[in-house]
Amino acid sequence: MGLVYPLPTMRSAQAPREIDLESCLGKTVLVVGGGGREHAIVGALSRSPQVSKIYCAPGNAGIGELAFNVPLKDTDVEGLKTFALENHVDLTVVGPESALAAGIVDAFRAAGLRIFGHTQAAARIESSKEFAKQLMEKYGVPTAAYRSFTDYEEARNYVAGRPFPAVLKYDGLAAGKGVVIAADLAEAEAALKDMLLDGRFGAGKVVIEDYLTGPEFSFMCFVDGAKVYPMPLAQDHKRAFDGDKGPNTGGMGAYTGLSFISGEQRAFALQRILQRTAEAMVAEGCPLSGVLYGGLMATPDGVKVIEFNCRFGDPETEVVLPLLESDAYDIFSAVADGKAPEREPQWSTDVTMGVVLASKGYPGSYEKGYEIKGMPQDGTLVYHMGTKIDGGVLKTAGGRVLMCINRGATLEEAAARTYAAVRGIDCPALFYRSDIAHYELDRRKEL
Ligand code: AMP
Numbered sequence: 487m488g489l490v491y492p493l494p495t496m497r498s499a500q501a502p503r504e505i506d507l508e509s510c511l512g513k514t515v516l517v518v519g520g521g522g523r524e525h526a527i528v529g530a531l532s533r534s535p536q537v538s539k540i541y542c543a544p545g546n547a548g549i550g551e552l553a554f555n556v557p558l559k560d561t562d563v564e565g566l567k568t569f570a571l572e573n574h575v576d577l578t579v580v581g582p583e584s585a586l587a588a589g590i591v592d593a594f595r596a597a598g599l600r601i602f603g604h605t606q607a608a609a610r611i612e613s614s615k616e617f618a619k620q621l622m623e624k625y626g627v628p629t630a631a632y633r634s635f636t637d638y639e640e641a642r643n644y645v646a647g648r649p650f651p652a653v654l655k656y657d658g659l660a661a662g663k664g665v666v667i668a669a670d671l672a673e674a675e676a677a678l679k680d681m682l683l684d685g686r687f688g689a690g691k692v693v694i695e696d697y698l699t700g701p702e703f704s705f706m707c708f709v710d711g712a713k714v715y716p717m718p719l720a721q722d723h724k725r726a727f728d729g730d731k732g733p734n735t736g737g738m739g740a741y742t743g744l745s746f747i748s749g750e751q752r753a754f755a756l757q758r759i760l761q762r763t764a765e766a767m768v769a770e771g772c773p774l775s776g777v778l779y780g781g782l783m784a785t786p787d788g789v790k791v792i793e794f795n796c797r798f799g800d801p802e803t804e805v806v807l808p809l810l811e812s813d814a815y816d817i818f819s820a821v822a823d824g825k826a827p828e829r830e831p832q833w834s835t836d837v838t839m840g841v842v843l844a845s846k847g848y849p850g851s852y853e854k855g856y857e858i859k860g861m862p863q864d865g866t867l868v869y870h871m872g873t874k875i876d877g878g879v880l881k882t883a884g885g886r887v888l889m890c891i892n893r894g895a896t897l898e899e900a901a902a903r904t905y906a907a908v909r910g911i912d913c914p915a916l917f918y919r920s921d922i923a924h925y926e927l928d929r930r931k932e933l
Pocket residue numbers: 630653655662665667695696697698699702724781792793
């Protein structure tokens with residue numbers, strides 16, 4: 487026997503519901519993952535009147551308020567499959583790419599289970615930089631010119647004959663640490679040694695591409711085979727400190743309501759990048775069936791792809807999904823079944839802004855286990871990224887710990903509320919950036 491859980495009394499921060507017959511007969515959903523992104527996914531599902539029970543594996547302290555946390559790793563495909571079968575899960579929604587790259591969707595479908603996420607073959611759009619680059623080249627999706635190498639000398643000679651900075655990408659999942667922007671040949675050589683000679687990430691290839699300039703933004707869409715359904719645009723903040731300084735992180739904050747991308751640029755990105763890529767994947771025999779995330783850049787030569795991800799972005803999801811007005815279960819379900827959602831997903835015209843609180847030292851080493859006091863009571867949405875309850879006390883348990891989000895008619899309003907809430911959180915072991923959304927807000931002041 488695996489883990490079998492009793493019927494829950496669900497608690498939803500947004501819309502407490504009475505348990506009635508309909509909800510007792512409602513759908514059971516399993517969400518795979520345990521960060522802020524999965525908290526946002528669980529939050530969206532908890533607003534669906536069709537969903538009566540949510541499990542989350544492994545979940546976290548915040549998710550535990552809306553769902554049953556299940557102590558299984560997100561890459562434990564066999565364990566998760568057994569759990570879903572034994573607990574009569576109607577639909578599984580996958581957060582992290584590692585689970586997709588491990589083949590969770592293939593395994594679930596082979597067992598007759600419904601699951602939202604891409605197959606292992608389709609997940610190559612994120613897990614293999616070379617696959618993504620070849621696809622874009624073949625189908626004319628705009629991106630930086632590139633070459634890929636396995637041999638250190640060849641890579642070194644190529645990069646030595648190119649302008650700097652040079653962009654070197656390790657081909658494989660490297661948890662965001664596989665990209666080096668080398669300012670000169672010495673930096674490029676050091677990175678190539680790391681990637682090709684020392685096998686820091688395992689044996690592999692390196693993609694070397696041209697350096698592009700322009701503001702970056704994230705454009706996510708649901709994809710059911712050849713058709714894409716766009717979500718609101720968002721912008722992430724990858725560097726640890728204010729002014730976009732310091733090391734790259736998993737993301738220190740995000741917002742929606744980007745006015746620096748014109749309607750024309752958005753339409754181009756939707757048709758010529760996302761829609762075309764979905765069609766290309768169908769033509770290649772590995773259709774997408776989940777989220778396609780375009781990490782895009784508005785370059786002086788038009789919008790181009792920096793990277794594709796095959797799943798919801800983190801922390802973009804935390805600011806995007808609260809704006810979903812349609813029933814999330816309907817959308818996830820339709821995509822899982824390879825069908826069009828009955829209605830095009832509807833989004834609020836509000837904007838959202840969210841700030842991440844991380845453990846001091848992150849993304850390097852940091853200590854865990856500090857008590858967090860002063861959690862917002864003012865309606866701020868708080869998604870947990872790395873927390874645990876220890877002796878009834880909320881404590882830090884990860885690099886990124888919490889994300890506070892507010893919505894508003896304007897970004898200024900949402901940002902003011904979020905920072906008021908963040909300043910009220912009392913935990914000396916946490917830090918945050920105080921300039922989230924600066925690109926948009928500074929630009930507006932100049933207009
Ligand atoms: P990636 O993991 O491919 O998204 O790369 C991480 C970050 O490196 C991106 O968010 C960009 O800021 C930067 N980057 C990646 N590729 C390029 C490029 N071709 N030109 C300029 N910056 C890049």
